[in-house]
Amino acid sequence: MSVPHALLALLRQGPKYGLRLQSEFESRTGDVWPLNVGQVYTTLQRLERDGLVEATGEGERSRKRYRITSAGERELSQWLGNPPDLVPPPRDELVIKVLVALQVPGIDVHELLQVHRRHVIETMQRYTQVKAAAGEEDVPLALVVDAELFRLEAIVRWLDAADVRLKRLPSPTPTEVVDAPLEPTRPMEVSP
Amino acid sequence: MTSALELRQVSKVYGSGPSEVRALHDVDLSVEREELVAVMGPSGSGKSTLLTIAGSLEEASSGQVLVDGIDLATVSRSDRSKLRRRSIGYVFQDFNLLPGLTALENVTLPLELDGVRARAARTSARDALEQLDVADRADRFPDELSGGERQRVAIARAIVGERGLLLADEPTGALDSVNGEGVMRLLRDATQRGVAGVVVTHEAHLASWADRVVFLRDGHVVDQTVAPPGPESLLAAGGRR
Numbered sequence: 244m245s246v247p248h249a250l251l252a253l254l255r256q257g258p259k260y261g262l263r264l265q266s267e268f269e270s271r272t273g274d275v276w277p278l279n280v281g282q283v284y285t286t287l288q289r290l291e292r293d294g295l296v297e298a299t300g301e302g303e304r305s306r307k308r309y310r311i312t313s314a315g316e317r318e319l320s321q322w323l324g325n326p327p328d329l330v331p332p333p334r335d336e337l338v339i340k341v342l343v344a345l346q347v348p349g350i351d352v353h354e355l356l357q358v359h360r361r362h363v364i365e366t367m368q369r370y371t372q373v374k375a376a377a378g379e380e381d382v383p384l385a386l387v388v389d390a391e392l393f394r395l396e397a398i399v400r401w402l403d404a405a406d407v408r409l410k411r412l413p414s415p416t417p418t419e420v421v422d423a424p425l426e427p428t429r430p431m432e433v434s435p
Numbered sequence: 436m437t438s439a440l441e442l443r444q445v446s447k448v449y450g451s452g453p454s455e456v457r458a459l460h461d462v463d464l465s466v467e468r469e470e471l472v473a474v475m476g477p478s479g480s481g482k483s484t485l486l487t488i489a490g491s492l493e494e495a496s497s498g499q500v501l502v503d504g505i506d507l508a509t510v511s512r513s514d515r516s517k518l519r520r521r522s523i524g525y526v527f528q529d530f531n532l533l534p535g536l537t538a539l540e541n542v543t544l545p546l547e548l549d550g551v552r553a554r555a556a557r558t559s560a561r562d563a564l565e566q567l568d569v570a571d572r573a574d575r576f577p578d579e580l581s582g583g584e585r586q587r588v589a590i591a592r593a594i595v596g597e598r599g600l601l602l603a604d605e606p607t608g609a610l611d612s613v614n615g616e617g618v619m620r621l622l623r624d625a626t627q628r629g630v631a632g633v634v635v636t637h638e639a640h641l642a643s644w645a646d647r648v649v650f651l652r653d654g655h656v657v658d659q660t661v662a663p664p665g666p667e668s669l670l671a672a673g674g675r676r
Contacts, residue, residue, distance in 0.1 A: 357650060357658050364475075365660045367643035375623070375644070389612075392640045399639040407477060 246278065247286050247295075251311055251319040254296060258310035261287060271383045290315065337398065341405060352409055360402045367395050437504035438465040439599050439631030440489055445498035447484050447654075458484040460654045461498070468599060471623055471632040473642035476651035482635045483604055485651065489633060490602045491519045503599060520549045524593030524630075526603035526622075530585050532577040538564065538588045539573035542595050551596070563591035566628070567621065582610070583617060590621050594630055601625060603634040607641055619644035 246268075253259060253267050265283045269276070284304050290296040295315035298307040311319070337359060344350045374388045447459040459481045466472050474482050487493045488500060491507050500507045502522055507515055532541050539560055546556035564570040567587040569580075577585055586606075593601050603622060607615035619634075619641050626632040626646075634645065642648050650658040 353652070357652075361648075361650070361658050361660055364639055364643060364648050367639055368645070368648070368660060371640075371643040375620070379617075379620070392643065393612075396639045403477060 245322065246282065247290055248319060248322045250283070250286055250290065251295060251315050251322075254309060254311040255316065255319060258299060258308045260308050261304060264309075272387050276387075337401075345409075353406060356402045356406050356409075360399055363395050363398050363402070367392055367399075370395075436467075438501070439468045439470075439503060440464070440466040440633065441499075441501040441504075442485075442489065442495075443499040443501070445485075445488060445495045445500060447481075447488060447493075448496045458654050459488070459495075462651075462654070462656050464489075464649060464656060466600075466631045466633055468629050468631050469626055470647065471626040471634065471645045473645035473648045474633060474635045474651060475637065475639070475642050475648055480651040481654040482651055484654075486602050486604050486633060486635050489600075490523050490525060491515055517549070520545060521596065522598055523600045523602060524595070524598040526589055526593045526601065526606040528605045528608040530577075530589035532585060532588060532592075534577050537574050537576055538569065538580065538584075538591075541577070541588060542592045545592060546596050549596075559596050560591070563595040564588070566594070566625075567591045583614060586610075586614075586618050587621060590618075590625060594625050599630055601630050601632040603632070605635055605637070607636065607638070612640065615641055616644070 249268055250264055253264055261283045262280060265278055265280050268278050287296060287309055291298060295312055295318055296309045297312055298309055300307045341352065341356065344352050344355050370388050370391050374385055377384045442462050442464040445459055445462045446457065449456045449458060462485060474485060476482050488495050491500070491502070502518060505518060510518065536544065539557065542560035542563055543556045546559055547553060561570060561573065564573055567590055569584050569587045569591065572580055572584050580588065601622065607618045610618065615638070622632050622634060623644050636642050648660040649656055
């Protein structure tokens with residue numbers, strides 16, 4: 244989440260004080276991304292230094308109102324149109340755990356997949372409670388929670404696919420397990 | 436307290452000899468009133484079989500199925516049909532509303548088939564449509580209703596009267612995720628008003644609307660979620676960034 248750009252977006256609606264920016268940021272992200280007021284002022288100072296916002300008023304920071312500059316508006320619209328970096332993390336811990344489990348004798352990989360599946364779905368239930376409690380009209384919160392839910396659902400789908408793929412593997416006999424040469428797991432290729 | 440639905444060591448076998456298929460193995464499952472349970476599992480895991488046996492649409496090969504404490508195996512065939520009509524509501528993937536009947540008539544029909552007098556049946560049906568916020572569409576035919584309204588009428592038909600058990604097999608069908616969520620919200624609301632609900636789904640974001648998620652694999656219940664703590668815990672821990 245880019246806090247500077249979120250603040251620029253809020254200032255695009257009109258000049259605001261730092262405290263107001265903090266409370267609007269939190270309510271518009273469904274209170275899922277809390278932001279402390281110190282972080283708001285530090286960010287505003289940087290934006291001011293870069294000419295993207297300007298302060299009105301004198302004295303203490305809480306007395307200053309900030310407004311977006313035309314350079315700030317250009318920066319915001321550029322940022323909104325720029326696709327975010329979708330490169331996956333270099334090592335997905337869950338994928339590594341499952342790959343490692345395949346090499347460890349005596350581990351029931353299906354059970355392991357189920358442990359992770361249950362954990363992910365329990366987390367999804369908690370996010371859904373947040374959405375249910377807020378009601379359908381709270382669209383910003385629904386958008387934030389949906390993003391998390393669909394990210395988690397992708398993990399469940401990966402676990403389901405892994406389950407089916409592993410089920411199709413012929414079960415190794417005990418002899419095969421003992422005699423099988425140890426082979427290093429192929430390193431995962433990560434797209435640049 | 437009597438559970439709205441209880442499956443005790445339920446097994447289901449289709450065919451015999453080499454062609455025998457065991458769809459369910461010793462399944463134990465209890466569902467209470469005001470509880471929504473989602474059943475998840477891969478294709479062929481026994482989800483739909485579990486639902487049809489719970490709804491008395493087919494018989495278990497062994498084990499007991501109790502609806503409101505009544506063991507379905509101990510009652511006559513006609514009493515079982517009566518129990519099925521009076522206590523159990525079904526929601527299907529494509530809603531299955533009868534096109535020649537209005538919304539009100541669709542919801543009234545199961546009661547009238549059960550011998551409820553027309554006026555009483557219409558009153559109950561109107562109550563159910565009101566609960567689902569579609570009472571103002573009562574006189575419309577299914578093809579005059581939006582997709583969302585048809586869903587609501589189908590759920591009203593499933594909960595009309597004294598039905599205490601609501602069974603839904605992939606009720607969100609081919610709906611997009613937001614409309615699918617709408618169906619889950621309605622099912623959740625219905626259960627919170629005192630009905631027990633069981634919904635089969637393969638989509639985790641829809642299953643997460645349930646109070647409990649039960650996992651089936653190869654006909655066995657292999658796991659279930661534990662009651663999730665409140666949403667506050669999420670915001671206090673992992674959700675805070």
